[in-house]
Amino acid sequence: MSEIINLANGGLVLVAIAWLIQLIQILRGFKNINPVFILLYIIGVSTLAYGIYLQTNTVSYFELSTIIMAAIVFIAVLGKKN
Numbered sequence: 001m002s003e004i005i006n007l008a009n010g011g012l013v014l015v016a017i018a019w020l021i022q023l024i025q026i027l028r029g030f031k032n033i034n035p036v037f038i039l040l041y042i043i044g045v046s047t048l049a050y051g052i053y054l055q056t057n058t059v060s061y062f063e064l065s066t067i068i069m070a071a072i073v074f075i076a077v078l079g080k081k082n
Contacts, residue, residue: 014044
């Protein structure tokens with residue numbers, strides 16, 4: 001059980017760090033989405049989804065859809081930079 005709590009805390013910390021990175025970028029005057037933000041967000045939500053799976057043996061479709069949408073945004077942001 002403590003492994004699942006550690007996964008949840010780890011995932012939430014990654015999501016919080018991702019948002020902090022994006023906030024700092026916005027406060028510096030940049031209006032674009034930071035790819036590091038998206039990547040950390042995907043990893044954080046994936047960690048949360050894995051923790052839910054370990055606890056319930058079911059896939060959380062809300063987290064899974066969030067991961068997919070964030071991955072699409074990540075690809076679009078990377079494509080826009082080129």
